[in-house]
Amino acid sequence: MSQEKLLLLKNIRSPGYAGTLEAYRKAGGYTALKKVLDGMKPGDVVEAVKASGLRGRGGAGFPTGMKWSFMAKNTGKPSYLICNGDESEPGTFKDHLLFMKDPHQFLEGMMIGCYAVDCRHGYIYIRGESMYAIRRLQAAIDEAYKAKLLGKNILGKGFDLELTIHPGAGAYICGEETALLDSLEGKRGQPRFKPPFPAVAGYDGCPTSVNNVETLSNLPFIVNEGAKAYAALGTPNNSGTHLVSLSGHVNKPGVYEVEMGVPLRTVIQEYGGGVRSGKKLKAVIPGGVSANVLRAEEVDVPYDFDSLAKAGTMMGSSAVMVFDENTDMVEVAYRTIKFFNHESCGQCTPCREGTNWLKSMIGDFVDGAGSEQVLKRVERVAGNLLGTTLCAFGDATGGPMRAFVQKFPEEFRKRYA
Amino acid sequence: MPTFYVDDQPIEFQPGETVLQAVYRHKEIRIPHYCFHPGLKVTAQCRQCLVEIVDMGNGKGIPKLQTSCSTPAADKMKVATANEKVKEGQRLVNEFLLVNHPLDCPICDQAGECDLQDTAFAFGSGHSEMEYEKRVYGWRQVGTFLMLERNRCIHCSRCERFSRDVEGGHDFGMFLRSHELTFDTYEDHQITHKFQGNLADICPVGAITNRDWRFKKRAWKFKKTPTVCTSCSTGCNVTLEQHENRVYRLKPRENPEVNRWWMCDEGRVGFDALNDRTARLLEPHARVRGELRAARWEAAYGAIAARVKALGVTGEQVLALADTHATNEQLFLLTVLLKAAFGGGAAYFPLRRDGPQEQPTHAPPDPFLYSLIMKDKTPNSAGAKALGLLGDEDDKRLKAALAQAPKLLLVLGAPWGDSPAILGAAKQAQLIVQIAAFPGAWRAVSDVLLPGHTHAEQHGTYTNKAGRVQRIRPGLRPPQESRDPLRILQELLAALGKPQELGSAEQVFNALGAQPGAFQGLNWQAVGDLGAVLPGARA
Numbered sequence: 001m002s003q004e005k006l007l008l009l010k011n012i013r014s015p016g017y018a019g020t021l022e023a024y025r026k027a028g029g030y031t032a033l034k035k036v037l038d039g040m041k042p043g044d045v046v047e048a049v050k051a052s053g054l055r056g057r058g059g060a061g062f063p064t065g066m067k068w069s070f071m072a073k074n075t076g077k078p079s080y081l082i083c084n085g086d087e088s089e090p091g092t093f094k095d096h097l098l099f100m101k102d103p104h105q106f107l108e109g110m111m112i113g114c115y116a117v118d119c120r121h122g123y124i125y126i127r128g129e130s131m132y133a134i135r136r137l138q139a140a141i142d143e144a145y146k147a148k149l150l151g152k153n154i155l156g157k158g159f160d161l162e163l164t165i166h167p168g169a170g171a172y173i174c175g176e177e178t179a180l181l182d183s184l185e186g187k188r189g190q191p192r193f194k195p196p197f198p199a200v201a202g203y204d205g206c207p208t209s210v211n212n213v214e215t216l217s218n219l220p221f222i223v224n225e226g227a228k229a230y231a232a233l234g235t236p237n238n239s240g241t242h243l244v245s246l247s248g249h250v251n252k253p254g255v256y257e258v259e260m261g262v263p264l265r266t267v268i269q270e271y272g273g274g275v276r277s278g279k280k281l282k283a284v285i286p287g288g289v290s291a292n293v294l295r296a297e298e299v300d301v302p303y304d305f306d307s308l309a310k311a312g313t314m315m316g317s318s319a320v321m322v323f324d325e326n327t328d329m330v331e332v333a334y335r336t337i338k339f340f341n342h343e344s345c346g347q348c349t350p351c352r353e354g355t356n357w358l359k360s361m362i363g364d365f366v367d368g369a370g371s372e373q374v375l376k377r378v379e380r381v382a383g384n385l386l387g388t389t390l391c392a393f394g395d396a397t398g399g400p401m402r403a404f405v406q407k408f409p410e411e412f413r414k415r416y417a
Numbered sequence: 418m419p420t421f422y423v424d425d426q427p428i429e430f431q432p433g434e435t436v437l438q439a440v441y442r443h444k445e446i447r448i449p450h451y452c453f454h455p456g457l458k459v460t461a462q463c464r465q466c467l468v469e470i471v472d473m474g475n476g477k478g479i480p481k482l483q484t485s486c487s488t489p490a491a492d493k494m495k496v497a498t499a500n501e502k503v504k505e506g507q508r509l510v511n512e513f514l515l516v517n518h519p520l521d522c523p524i525c526d527q528a529g530e531c532d533l534q535d536t537a538f539a540f541g542s543g544h545s546e547m548e549y550e551k552r553v554y555g556w557r558q559v560g561t562f563l564m565l566e567r568n569r570c571i572h573c574s575r576c577e578r579f580s581r582d583v584e585g586g587h588d589f590g591m592f593l594r595s596h597e598l599t600f601d602t603y604e605d606h607q608i609t610h611k612f613q614g615n616l617a618d619i620c621p622v623g624a625i626t627n628r629d630w631r632f633k634k635r636a637w638k639f640k641k642t643p644t645v646c647t648s649c650s651t652g653c654n655v656t657l658e659q660h661e662n663r664v665y666r667l668k669p670r671e672n673p674e675v676n677r678w679w680m681c682d683e684g685r686v687g688f689d690a691l692n693d694r695t696a697r698l699l700e701p702h703a704r705v706r707g708e709l710r711a712a713r714w715e716a717a718y719g720a721i722a723a724r725v726k727a728l729g730v731t732g733e734q735v736l737a738l739a740d741t742h743a744t745n746e747q748l749f750l751l752t753v754l755l756k757a758a759f760g761g762g763a764a765y766f767p768l769r770r771d772g773p774q775e776q777p778t779h780a781p782p783d784p785f786l787y788s789l790i791m792k793d794k795t796p797n798s799a800g801a802k803a804l805g806l807l808g809d810e811d812d813k814r815l816k817a818a819l820a821q822a823p824k825l826l827l828v829l830g831a832p833w834g835d836s837p838a839i840l841g842a843a844k845q846a847q848l849i850v851q852i853a854a855f856p857g858a859w860r861a862v863s864d865v866l867l868p869g870h871t872h873a874e875q876h877g878t879y880t881n882k883a884g885r886v887q888r889i890r891p892g893l894r895p896p897q898e899s900r901d902p903l904r905i906l907q908e909l910l911a912a913l914g915k916p917q918e919l920g921s922a923e924q925v926f927n928a929l930g931a932q933p934g935a936f937q938g939l940n941w942q943a944v945g946d947l948g949a950v951l952p953g954a955r956a
Contacts, residue, residue: 171594188591193461193487346598347462347591352572353513356596360549377546384509387481388464 004271005233005241005259007221008214012101019136021143024104030149032223033108036115037157040223045116049219051227053239058084058175058212059288059316060392061305068117068209070199077206081119082184083110085126085133085213086168086175089288090339091319094243094255095213099126099133102217103140107163109216111149112223114161117209121162125180128167138165172343176391177210178202179345190345191391212317214243234260238304242315246272248322249279260304264294267303268322279324283408287316289336290396292403293329313403329411333404334359334366340397348390351397354381358401365415375412379405421474421494428490435459436485436496437466448498449507449536451514451621452573453486455671456678458582461487463573465514465536467506469497482506508540515545517552517596518622519568527623529636533571552596559601560588560608561682562628563617567599570624576600576616583679584612585781600624611775612786614685615678618668629686630665642892643670643946645879647742647796647872648684650771651789652881654947655680657688657873657892664688664873664893672947675885681790690855691873691893698856700898702866709866714900717865718912724848724864725758725913728824732761736823736846738815739766739806740830740853741795743902744877745886745936746925748797748804750906751829757915759825765815766801767832768808769793771882791882796872800880803935803951812839819843826850829902830869831857852905868899875901876922878944880951886939887948 004013011017011027024030036045050065071079083106087095098106114122126134141163144150152160166184173179174189181203183189202208218240222230231239238260244267247253251273258267264286268274275281281296286303292313294301301311308315323332341355361378364370378401385398405412418429421436423446430439437453440446452463467482472495482503485496497503515537522528554567577600580588588608592599602608608616617627639658646653646667653676655667667688669680701717702709712720728734737751748766755762771793781787795801807814812833819842826846833839834857843849844862851863854871874895878886895901900908903922910917919925923941930939935953943949 193459193484195489341595344595346572346594346596347460347574349462349464349510349513349572352596352598353516357513357516357547357549384513388467388506388510390461390464390484 004257006257007233007241008098008102008105008217008243009255009257011105012097017101019101019103019140021104021140021147021149024102024108028224029104029220030108032220033111033149034155035223036112037155037159042116042118045112045223048222048227049116052218052222052230053227053237054215054218054222054230055238055305056212057214057218057242057317059089059290059314061315064211064215067199067211068113070197071117071209072200072207075207078120079118080203080206080208081110081114081117081122082180082203082208082210083122083124083213083216084175084177084180084210085124085130086180087130087213087317088127088172088175089290089317089319091245091247091285091288091321092317093245093247094318096130096133097243097255098213098217099130099137103137104144105220106137106213106217107140107144107149109219110163111154111161112219113209113211113216114163115159117207120160121164123184123203124163124165125174125184126165126167127174128170134165134167141165171345172339173345173391173393176393178391180210181208188345190347191393193390235302235304235306238306242318244271244303245317245319246322247319249276249324249327250274250322251276258303261302261307264299264301264303264308264320267320268299272320272322275322275324277324279326281322282325282327283323283329283332285319285321285323285400287314288319289321289339289400290314290392291316292399293332293407295407329404329408330362330365330415333401334362336404337362337397337401340393344393344397348394350385350388351394354385354394355397357381358397362401365412368415370412370416372413375405375409378402419490419492421490421492421496423496424498430490434490436468436488436490436494438486439490440485446498448485449511449532449539450486451532451571452575454575454578454619454678456583457575457578457619459486460574460578463514463571464510465507467503467510469500469503471495471497504540507536511536511540514571515541516547518571519551519553521569524632525566525569525623526626526631526636527569527620531623532621554599558607558628559625560613560616562686563608563613564626564628564631565601566624566626567601568624569622570600571622572598572600573621574600575619575621576625579616579619582782583615583786584610585777585779585783585786586610589616610777611682611790612679614680614682615669619678627666634660634665639665640892642890644873644889644892645796645881645887646680646684646687647879647889648681648687648794649774649791650793650795650798650882651676651791652796652879652885652887652948653680653684653789654887655684659892662894664691674947675881675883675887676789677785679786679789683790688873691871693855694896696855696857697896698853698860698866698868698899699896700868704864709860714867714898714908717867718908721848721850721865721909722912722914725825728847730759730825730848732759733821734824735759735762735827736818736825737762737764737827738829738832738843739764739801740832741767741797742872743797743801743829744872744875744889744922745797745800745804745880745929746877746922747829747902747906748801748806749929750903750919750925751827752804752806753917753919754827754906754910754913757910757917758913763818764806765818765832766798766806766808767795767812768798768801768806768810769795770810771798793882796881797879799882799884799951800878800886803880803884803953812836815839816842819845822846824848828852828859828863831855831859834858850909852902854899867905868896869902869905870895870899874899875903877903878922878926881948884951884953885948886936886944886951888944888946
């Protein structure tokens with residue numbers, strides 16, 4: 001088995017690590033925060049993150065440093081950093097691990113991020129179902145307040161920061177950053193149209209950056225070891241390591257820390273121990289259900305943002321779902337569209353009407369009906385969802401549904417033949 | 418002013434405006450849209466207004482189609498609204514909208530003025546690939562006269578945004594999500610505020626309709642006349658819609674200076690009298706030995722002239738009473754008549770104290786809407802004041818004048834018809850001449866009744882509470898024997914031996930504008946479609 005490259009999971013993988021403030025400090029924690037408060041200006045942190053090439057781990061892979069540099073300055077309004085811990089993409093369970101096992105590493109990253117964007121009150125949005133994660137993180141925040149790592153005049157350096165956890169009510173769409181902001185403001189969680197982007201008018205109309213848990217957790221390493229050390233990992237433009245949530249028909253499902261650019265097949269075979277029961281691989285969804293499915297012969301692709309985009313899919317939140325030869329792809333497609341149909345917020349037309357129509361049509365095949373005409377129609381309707389909706393939900397639904405039909409047409413045909 | 422180009426046509430815009438907001442002023446360019454409404458916040462959720470941004474103004478285009486309602490306009494931007502890519506984008510959004518729409522146009526009141534229907538005709542294929550059961554809800558009444566038919570709803574959220582951001586009562590909300598998303602009132606809550614009709618107006622389909630004319634008339638039958646609401650001193654700009662000389666509805670007409678896009682329900686339903694033929698005076702009448710008898714016009718005029726001469730009426734013995742609905746032109750002509758025929762005489766108008774009538778039970782986000790309903794139910798108080806007519810809240814002066822037992826009473830319309838005290842005092846006059854469409858209680862006391870036109874049958878102007886002079890236009894055909902009060906007043910002048918040929922409302926108004934006084938400097942053309950403020954009332 002390939003060795004994990006341990007940055008984020010270094011503490012978690014060391015035996016007996018309790019994840020408390022004491023344990024984190026013993027492992028060298030909060031030195032990055034001290035370093036930042038000691039001698040770095042917020043702009044220096046942004047530049048360092050830019051130089052590290054860190055890209056957002058929530059799904060879109062947008063360069064974090066650049067996102068921060070877009071934030072409107074001198075507006076007279078407060079700036080906000082909001083951590084997106086909704087982790088609602090099916091197949092993804094890496095952020096939960098970070099919250100549960102090493103909350104202080106994340107908190108340190110969050111604090112550095114808040115310092116970088118001049119935020120004095122950060123919010124951590126966690127899905128309401130993750131009760132344990134919320135409790136665990138709240139305990140860590142309480143510890144940090146007690147140790148004067150949060151609150152007024154942190155470490156005596158004149159930096160004030162409050163952190164608040166906000167539990168969501170369990171809607172997938174609230175993982176979309178602007179829907180998250182609406183939800184945080186106490187409204188119905190629905191994506192907003194852009195522009196204006198949150199960097200200009202986000203939470204409460206103020207400049208806001210929304211960052212993923214894993215993204216922020218990388219910051220202590222980047223500050224401590226330097227941007228160069230981080231950029232040296234992975235491939236050009238896809239630097240660092242990332243946490244892969246490996247699930248499905250593999251022998252050893254779980255979260256693995258993998259250097260960017262390691263081939264997808266290696267992730268499955270070596271980290272995941274191969275397809276379970278020695279069966280043959282049929283398909284892989286490489287980035288959560290919003291990513292287009294890959295056929296078995298397509299998995300020899302470097303697992304990073306750009307290579308997967310080139311392969312016609314996406315790395316998304318690095319959630320790899322593996323399907324063996326016995327999997328019925330029609331059922332997979334149906335389960336997927338059922339999810340999307342259930343989770344569409346409904347405000348914009350193609351998504352509201354299209355997801356339900358697709359569900360009905362794919363449901364036909366599940367019921368042993370359907371026809372060549374309906375198959376074509378699924379492809380057409382799924383294609384019509386692309387690029388016409390207000391948020392990325394339409395693309396996240398239309399793309400995968402079209403991919404299922406285009407890559408496994410024989411399985412659909414088998415249903416009505 | 419910065420300019421962008423829509424299919425090569427230059428469009429000027431204010432910085433901060435979106436493409437559709439700027440294009441909306443150009444009625445000749447049609448970008449189909451549902452959720453966008455100039456009076457509501459932009460949400461960009463219906464996706465129908467997709468356009469291609471060929472050039473953002475910096476030489477770069479945007480590859481994906483963009484919703485024009487939410488895309489900020491930029492200087493030198495190039496927007497394509499009609500190329501194949503855009504057409505295809507709009508077509509497929511339209512297809513999605515029709516997936517669950519019942520297509521019950523044959524029984525839908527909105528048919529004929531339905532945005533969805535229009536767009537479907539423009540883009541639709543006439544054939545649907547949707548083979549499954551559609552969403553079905555029942556219909557029910559949600560307000561005093563609003564029907565909600567959610568099957569037809571296309572989820573544009575205009576009703577929700579109006580309730581939240583304009584009226585402020587939050588009557589409509591969004592419920593559930595995905596294809597089950599629905600716009601509805603909370604727990605069968607009935608809407609009771611006085612701006613409900615606007616909800617039916619802004620609904621782009623037949624989901625919210627007005628029960629007043631439900632199933633009564635097809636929308637395309639209506640003949641529409643731009644005019645002004647006469648139900649209070651605000652003078653909301655409206656369109657009077659009639660078929661076969663029967664008014665079916667009034668709808669607000671956009672005027673940013675007066676009512677924006679809205680009107681109140683009191684004004685909206687206040688047209689019943691216009692359809693009334695039973696109380697209408699259809700031909701001239703004269704009182705012969707205590708009894709009213711139909712008469713020819715010439716005979717009536719002759720009798721008036723003879724009686725006036727016999728009585729030897731002079732200025733202080735004449736009293737003119739004008740109706741709340743008398744136009745500026747009628748009031749002006751009335752004063753001209755008093756002066757020319759009698760050398761003077763007082764003219765009274767029921768002037769009332771004014772102020773907003775309704776206080777919202779909640780703090781509205783924008784107080785504008787509630788400023789539309791005024792206590793003064795007179796469309797032309799400001800005009801009467803500007804023309805020097807007398808009057809006060811308690812009618813003390815009028816009562817005192819009537820107590821002097823004037824010989825001649827000239828009554829225009831049926832003012833104070835609900836006041837037995839005034840009518841009783843008026844009875845003392847030797848001769849009462851009334852020019853009215855609806856004589857009302859005056860019928861019992863008037864000696865000569867001359868049938869006039871209503872405000873919906875004539876040209877004219879009213880002056881609203883802010884001193885804005887606005888035109889009314891004839892939307893209905895008057896009964897055959899009745900005459901325009903302006904003509905009657907001029908014929909009276911002639912009958913009394915002081916002919917003054919002023920002519921039409923336009924000519925009378927221009928004559929008024931040429932005289933020193935509050936109206937000086939105004940003319941018919943300047944008033945136009947959106948009105949003009951009295952020179953003296955300008956801030």
